[in-house]
Amino acid sequence: MCAPVSKVPLERHLRQLSLDLLGRPPTYEEYQAARAKGQVTVEDVRALMNKEEFYTRVRAYHRALLWSNVSNSVFNNGNSRLSGTGSATDAMSLRGNSSRPLRGANGQTCDNAIAQDVCSARQDPHVDPALPSTAAACAAERYDERGVPMPVSWDYDTNFYTCTRLDRDASGAAIPGVTSCETAIANKPSLDSIRYFCDMRLVGSTLVPHECKPRTLTLAAVVDAADNNRVVAYADASSRLDRCGLKLTQRRTGGVEIKGAYEPQRGCVHREGYVTRPAPFWSAGSPDVKVCAIEAQTRLANPWTLEPCTTARFNGDRSCGCGEGMRRCEAPNGSTHTARIEAISEEPELIAESVVRRDEPYFNILTTRRSFLNGPLSELYRDPQQAVGVLSVTAPAEPAVLPNLPFAQVDTWKEYVRDPEHSGVLTTPSFLYRFPTQRARVNHFYAAFLCKSFAPPDNARQPAAEDACNRENNLAKRCGCNYCHATIEPTGAHWGRYAERAALFLQPEQFPRYDPKCRDCALSGNTTCGGECGQYVMQAYDGDGANSLGLLKTYLYRTADEEKNIESGPALLAQRMLQTGDLERCAVRRVWQEFLGRPMSAEEQRMYLQPLADDFARDGHRFKALIERVVMSDAYRRID
Numbered sequence: 001m002c003a004p005v006s007k008v009p010l011e012r013h014l015r016q017l018s019l020d021l022l023g024r025p026p027t028y029e030e031y032q033a034a035r036a037k038g039q040v041t042v043e044d045v046r047a048l049m050n051k052e053e054f055y056t057r058v059r060a061y062h063r064a065l066l067w068s069n070v071s072n073s074v075f076n077n078g079n080s081r082l083s084g085t086g087s088a089t090d091a092m093s094l095r096g097n098s099s100r101p102l103r104g105a106n107g108q109t110c111d112n113a114i115a116q117d118v119c120s121a122r123q124d125p126h127v128d129p130a131l132p133s134t135a136a137a138c139a140a141e142r143y144d145e146r147g148v149p150m151p152v153s154w155d156y157d158t159n160f161y162t163c164t165r166l167d168r169d170a171s172g173a174a175i176p177g178v179t180s181c182e183t184a185i186a187n188k189p190s191l192d193s194i195r196y197f198c199d200m201r202l203v204g205s206t207l208v209p210h211e212c213k214p215r216t217l218t219l220a221a222v223v224d225a226a227d228n229n230r231v232v233a234y235a236d237a238s239s240r241l242d243r244c245g246l247k248l249t250q251r252r253t254g255g256v257e258i259k260g261a262y263e264p265q266r267g268c269v270h271r272e273g274y275v276t277r278p279a280p281f282w283s284a285g286s287p288d289v290k291v292c293a294i295e296a297q298t299r300l301a302n303p304w305t306l307e308p309c310t311t312a313r314f315n316g317d318r319s320c321g322c323g324e325g326m327r328r329c330e331a332p333n334g335s336t337h338t339a340r341i342e343a344i345s346e347e348p349e350l351i352a353e354s355v356v357r358r359d360e361p362y363f364n365i366l367t368t369r370r371s372f373l374n375g376p377l378s379e380l381y382r383d384p385q386q387a388v389g390v391l392s393v394t395a396p397a398e399p400a401v402l403p404n405l406p407f408a409q410v411d412t413w414k415e416y417v418r419d420p421e422h423s424g425v426l427t428t429p430s431f432l433y434r435f436p437t438q439r440a441r442v443n444h445f446y447a448a449f450l451c452k453s454f455a456p457p458d459n460a461r462q463p464a465a466e467d468a469c470n471r472e473n474n475l476a477k478r479c480g481c482n483y484c485h486a487t488i489e490p491t492g493a494h495w496g497r498y499a500e501r502a503a504l505f506l507q508p509e510q511f512p513r514y515d516p517k518c519r520d521c522a523l524s525g526n527t528t529c530g531g532e533c534g535q536y537v538m539q540a541y542d543g544d545g546a547n548s549l550g551l552l553k554t555y556l557y558r559t560a561d562e563e564k565n566i567e568s569g570p571a572l573l574a575q576r577m578l579q580t581g582d583l584e585r586c587a588v589r590r591v592w593q594e595f596l597g598r599p600m601s602a603e604e605q606r607m608y609l610q611p612l613a614d615d616f617a618r619d620g621h622r623f624k625a626l627i628e629r630v631v632m633s634d635a636y637r638r639i640d
Contacts (some may be wrong), residue, residue, distance in 0.1 A: 007637040016160075017631060020595050022053035023047075046395055046412060049624050055353050061594060062352040062365075065448050068430045069345045076143075076390045077336050080315050081320070081330040084109065084307040086289025089205070091274040094290035094329065098315040100212045103292055104264035110292035111153045111543040115147055116142055116273035123153035123207065124200050126204060126248055141246075142273070146260060146303035148319040149293035151270035154244045156212040160267035162239075163199060165209040166191070193223070194231050194323050196243040199283060213636050214241055222358040238258060244268035244444050260304020261316055280326035281406050282336050295329065297321025299374040308447065312389025328385045339376040339410050340387060344433070347372060348425035352415060363583055366424040366449070366574035371396065375409035378402060379567075393429050394500035421497065423571040429503035436501040437549075438492030438554070445570075447492075450577060451586035456483035471541045489557065496554030496566035499535065511535055511552055519550025584613040584621070591630050 008016065014034045026034075034040055048054060063069065083095040093099070093109040100106050114121050122128045127385035139498065140362060142150055157165060166184040167175055179183045181198035185191045191198065191211070200207045219234035231415040233242045239515060248270060251261040263313045264270075270294045279286035297310050302319045309320035314328055322329035330336045350372045373381065381402050382388050383393040396418040403414035410420040418427075425431055426445065435441040447454045463470055463479035472478040475485035497506050518536040521529035527538040537556055540546035548556050554566055577583050588609055593599050600609060614631055619625035630636060 007634070009041060012035060013637055014044075016636075017037040017045065018046060021057060021627075022046045022051060023057050024053065041184065042628060042632060045628050046624070047330060051223070055357055055363065058353050058356050059346075061348040062349050062425075063345075065442070065590070066352075066425055066431065067434050068348045068425075070430050070433045071341050071345070073433045073436070074341060074344075074391060076330075076334075076526075079312075080328065080333075080387075080389060081337075082295065082326070082332045084290075084332060086279075086291065091290040091292050092280075092326075092332065094315055095164050100264060102318055104269045105159065108269050108271070109269040110294070111273050112290070114152045114168070114273040116149055116275050116293035118273075124181065124198075126185075127196050127243075144260070147301070148260065151246050151248065151272045152273040153245060155201060155269045155271070156197070156244060157267050157269050160215060161212040162215055163201060163212040165203075166198065166209040166211055166351040178209065180207075184209045185575050188419065193229060197231060199244075218273065228465060240601040241267040242408075244270075246270075259306065260302055260319060277326075280322075280329075280331070281329045282339075284325070284408070286404055289385070291326070291506045293317055293323075293413075295322045295326070297326050310385050310388060312415065314388065314513060321399060322386050326546070327379070328388055330387075336407070337387070338374070338388065339407070340380055340391065343374050343380075344408070344429045345377045348428045350594065351425050353426070354415075356623045359622050359624060362623040362626070363578060363621055364424065365572050366426055368424050369420070369422050370413050370415060371418050371422070371428070372413045373403060373405070374411065374413050375407045378405040385549065391429075392504050394503065394505040394507075396427075402547070419505075421569055423569055423574065426570040426574070427498065427505075430578040432495075432498055432503040433501075435640065438495045439488050440493040441495045442488055445573070449586055450582045452482040453590050454488060455509050456480070473545065476557065488561075493554060493558055493562055493565040494570045496552075496558075497569060506535060508554070512551050514554055515550050515552075517550075522549040577606050582611065584616050585609060586622075587626060588612045588616060588630075591626050595627070595630050596636060607635065608635065 004411060007013070011031065011034075013535055014026050014031065017040060018024060018030065029106045034044070034109050037044075060569045080094070081099045082091045082092045084092040085176075091110055091112050094102060095109050100110040102108075103110070111123065114123065117138075119132045119141065122131060132141050142152065144150055152207065154408050159578075167178040168179070169175055175184075175187060178187050181195065181200060184198065185195060188615065194211055197212050197213050199210050201210045202208075205291055214234045216236075216239065219239065220236060221231045222233040222235050222240075223229045224232045231243075233240055235241070242265070244265065244267070246261045249265050250259065250324065250576075251263045274290050275293050276288050277291045277296050278284075279289055282447055292314040297320060299320055301308050301310075304319065307313065307317065308321070309317060309328075314323075320328075351368065352365045352369065354370060354372070355362060355368065360368075379392065381394060382399055382404070384395070387393075397416060398419075400414055403416055406411060421427070426441075431441070431444075435444050435524045443454060455606040460480070460483050467479055469477065469479040474489075475481045476489040478485070497508075498504065499506055514537055515533065518529055518533035518538065519532060521527070521542075522536075526531075528537070533550075535553055537545060537548045537551045537553055540549060544557060554562060558566065575585075589600060592604075592608070608621045613625070615629055616622075616626045
């Protein structure tokens with residue numbers, strides 16, 4: 001006869017429950033109420049699970065289950081992040097790597113002192129042309145024929161030049177009256193020979209004349225006899241640095257200049273002026289801000305080359321800019337990216353919480369189309385230009401369905417219904433980015449919801465090196481690999497309509513199963529096909545591949561039955577797994593470990609696993625009911 005189970009005292013049981021369900025110890029009043037009744041009842045457990053603290057624990061449980069934090073899964077190189085405050089002395093601009101194609105050198109901004117649309121000042125009047133005298137002439141100087149901002153000033157790049165102040169003598173004392181290049185030359189006429197390399201540079205907030213000489217000592221001065229023997233360049237046999245000026249160099253292809261495509265001049269920083277614009281989208285409603293004229297542009301395409309401004313290339317094209325409301329760019333402090341990542345990470349937790357809160361069948365978390373968004377997600381989904389080059393996300397519903405929230409409302413979440421292809425947490429950007437390939441997605445689904453892992457059987461054998469099946473490209477058939485991949489490949493196909501390393505849904509209308517244009521490109525050796533066929537088979541590595549050129553990659557090696565997985569999506573996978581009982585048993589295992597702090601022992605599996613799974617099914621797969629049964633079990637209350 002078995003000895004009776006020793007159960008924890010009432011106070012310890014209540015404390016255990018409160019910590020597990022609410023994440024805090026009981027209050028004095030809760031202790032008193034339990035003592036008055038002499039026990040913790042099912043009604044007490046249900047009351048605890050109706051408190052808001054319980055739903056906070058539910059979110060935390062699913063955060064750990066889903067690995068929903070994508071902060072380390074989405075790489076942001078900062079190339080679209082603005083610098084500057086937008087104040088009178090600090091215009092917003094792209095100053096990282098992007099500033100090289102925009103202005104000629106990394107880390108550069110525009111000219112904060114010269115308005116792009118007002119021709120009333122020169123930074124270097126001693127070498128620049130006279131100021132335009134009419135509005136039309138001003139516009140022609142400050143913008144090209146298609147309205148792209150042109151430089152209003154220039155500086156020598158100190159990566160190539162060493163610039164020395166001309167308003168100081170050898171001892172460092174100020175030279176009276178020397179405040180410009182003209183006065184420096186008047187004070188010392190010999191400086192006229194380097195007039196073009198006299199650069200007015202900011203020291204603090206004051207422009208000061210400097211003489212700039214190449215850092216490379218082998219570069220000798222090149223003088224122009226027709227220009228009073230002034231230095232116009234520095235050069236040696238292999239390198240040349242020409243004088244800087246306001247004119248930009250146009251890119252050449254085959255010796256022909258490409259209108260609107262500009263090359264940075266080596267050794268020069270070309271600065272456009274500033275403009276004033278309404279506050280950007282992340283701080284809408286704030287006062288107007290000062291923005292560099294290049295970044296203030298809103299074009300959808302380069303007006304000369306017609307290259308798009310809605311892709312990651314925008315931040316290296318002088319004609320693109322940050323778009324309407326500066327939505328293509330990010331806040332200077334990185335807060336926009338952080339807010340998006342936090343929202344993406346939180347979305348699946350809210351889906352899971354909503355299922356538990358409404359006491360719906362728990363596995364609705366795998367199939368429901370219901371979701372939630374806040375300001376950052378509303379902006380991201382409604383404007384595909386946001387986070388371009390950082391996030392690739394298909395809006396989960398039509399704009400009319402998406403709640404319209406301003407970006408700043410990070411703590412306001414609104415419910416909506418996603419398009420039919422969506423399936424619970426399994427198609428959220430969080431899941432798709434956290435598990436970036438079909439194989440990773442099915443692997444985590446198996447681990448999280450079926451409590452299974454992929455491993456070869458104990459009797460698996462390593463094939464001989466000369467075995468032809470070692471060279472099989474289809475992993476579901478390759479020797480050794482097929483132990484796992486015979487399941488992974490067709491199961492992963494449930495995510496076949498979701499691009500890898502992105503959260504893009506490959507719409508059948510836009511990405512048909514087969515694209516003859518891609519096949520024609522592949523057969524002609526053009527494997528890029530203008531960038532339009534990245535999702536298609538463009539190279540053949542075996543007979544199947546040769547017969548599949550132009551086929552959407554996810555269909556490669558799939559049988560007719562397996563193709564149904566692609567078209568039906570993850571919802572079909574969840575429905576199939578419900579029929580096996582594995583979902584119920586895994587949920588029992590996970591809740592058990594969460595509340596008892598350890599996996600089930602072999603004896604506990606024999607005693608509790610299937611009965612709890614059966615009860616879970618009979619209770620309509622309600623998560624609260626499963627928790628209730630676990631925490632009211634003898635095992636939970638037993639003194640170990």
